[in-house]
Amino acid sequence: EAGVAQSPRYKIIEKRQSVAFWCNPISGHATLYWYQQILGQGPKLLIQFQNNGVVDDSQLPKDRFSAERLKGVDSTLKIQPAKLEDSAVYLCASSFSSGETQYFGPGTRLLVL
Amino acid sequence: EDQVTQSPEALRLQEGESSSLNCSYTVSGLRGLFWYRQDPGKGPEFLFTLYSAGEEKEKERLKATLTKKESFLHITAPKPEDSATYLCAALNTGGFKTIFGAGTRLFVKA
Secondary structure (H helix, E strand, C coil), rough: CCCEEHHHHHHEEEECCCEEEEEEECCCEEEEEEEECCCCCCCCCCCCCEECCEEEEECCCCCCCCEECCCCCCEEEEECCCCCCEEEEEEEECCCCCCCCCCEECCCCEEEE | CEEEECCCCCCEECCCCCCCEEEEEECCEEEEEEEEEEEECCCCEEEEEEEECCCCCEECCCEEEECCCEEEEEEECHHHHCCCEEEEEECCCCCEEEECCCCCEEEEEC
């Protein structure tokens, strides 16, 4: 069974530029999550989708971050404009449904200069 | 406020030296407690899910246990390949929100 796919794996941008990340979840998983993991910390949930609807985006900085899951399958996370403090690993995870075990992708490592 | 605290932050063991990692949680109703392993440069890899106090699960040299306030990950006779960061996460019953701890970085020396 294929796991969660993410791209790109690495991205370096300058502050005030924009960047987008892509995630393809495990086939059949209805719930998709985006996490931000700063070095030395645990993952922090940014947004959770159930199919193509948002379940929780309470910790998403909505002035600069946006995410969508239009067809209830893959998803994109965008940052515009980026700040230095956005440097982190962005992890995508999926689960069969909300509350079930989450399976993570390899992450996208973002460096903002 | 829901919170998950892991201790110690880092743990250095000799090969074969058994020990335990602690995960204390405060959530508004626990639906599940998850343990993950994370290697450098990779995403977290699922290890265990525990649902109720008294539950135990084992996998190779790892055993996870759960009480009403905390969970332990016991590592028996560790090997260098067990070196990784171990994350625990609590899922609350209210909003199905998962809260992760900061992790314990385990180093096992041969």
